[in-house]
Amino acid sequence: MSSAWMEKTYTIDGCAFHTKFRRGSSGVTIVFEAGYGTSSETWNPLIADIDDEFGIFTYDRAGIGKSGRSSAKRTADQKVKELESLLHAADVKPPYLAVSHSYGAIITGLWACKNKPDIIGMVLLDPALGDCANSSFIPEEMHKADTSKMMTEGTHAEFLGSLQILKQRQVHLENMPLLVLSSGERTTQFTTEQDWLNMHRSILTLSHQSGWIQAKNSSHNIHHDEPHIVHLAIYDVWCAACQQAVPLFQAVN
Template sequence: MTKEMLVQISGCKLYAKLIGHNNGKATIVMDAGYGDYSKAWESVINEVSMLSDVFIYDRAGLGKSESSSNRRTSREMVKELNGLLNEAEIKPPYILVGHSFGGVNTRLYATEYHTEVCGLILVDSTPENYRERFLPTMPEELQQAYNNQFVYEGNYDEFIESLNQLKEARRKLNVPLIVLSAGKKAHYSEESQVLWNEMQKEILGISSNGKFIIAENSAHYIQNDEPEIIVSAIKAMIDNI
């Protein structure tokens, strides 16, 4: 079953798609990276939908969704996702899967709506201390390129505000957590790669039930380079709850 929808939430309509067979298990809600939308999950969506219902969507201003006048910070996006799930009548509990900046959103969602979330999978997600701890280890031109990318969805200040929101909200979560780290990042020195994996592993500290996996042959888009790792993680999560 595939159901596409354009759902009115406060201030705009968001595009979403529900795929699956309604087998009574938790719905998997997937959130893409900065400037990405639901298409980012195409490489895994069919296999994942065999495990349970999957809900993918386009954040405001991306893909087929309308723009929102709300600020483009994580906290606003999390409110919009919550409104979307409610309006679309997608009942909790949810297993949240967040890639890159989507990991910031899903972590914040799991904190703010903790009664609705039964599992969290972070796919090479952005650590909250990325700017001060990791970015300075990169060559100057890569730092500049990173800063210049914030034109699709929110500006650089809103992105940094989102990381600060995550820092302020950080607390222990009572949900199973799987952290997937890309082990073959493009343009990373050996030192930067080691630091990246280390910072990813530290995210495990937000849960008392965490598992860390390095996708050894993946760059940032693990879902494209080693899709089977994403599918296996989701299957393990479903079996674990």
């Protein structure tokens, strides 16, 4: 099967979205969801070393990278609708394996709740979700964002609103393989390292087949600092999804 990349722009509700897609020999497509205010180019070094057996889909959310701005609300439920529309427009069919970073995990989490049969597993990189819906919490990339990004990607209030939407619609993922990767070198002042790790451990209750890994030599951008760990996590989730027999993960304490 050809692994040629297709780079296309699709218009959804009046907004032009930039996408990049290749098909894989296994029929499974990895759908990548970047962090707050971050373009899909953040994944380029990581996806360069992913085998052709996996399809890959990346895109820029509205107002980010090569995508146009949208007049629609910028809460997670709207962004999930846009993702679903893009996958349909690009003819990217399930099954999907979701990989998301930080704020992107909110979108992935809500997407998985809506489309559980279509998603075979998830890898969450330093996710900005869990028991963190309080007024002081800000994802690291949101803290660094300028006003223009907040106008296009969403304000802190919309971020908290997205967390509440996810909390209201959260369903148990049953045996969906789920791996949470936490950074080992945090710099943000808004949460202590222990609070951050506790938030991540709380996510593990969403699946009967979940695991946690701390990337001790990584900053918030684990996929940049230790991409080999992310590659292994993707393959671990893929193997677990294929077997669906005994849990393959062991939490790292």
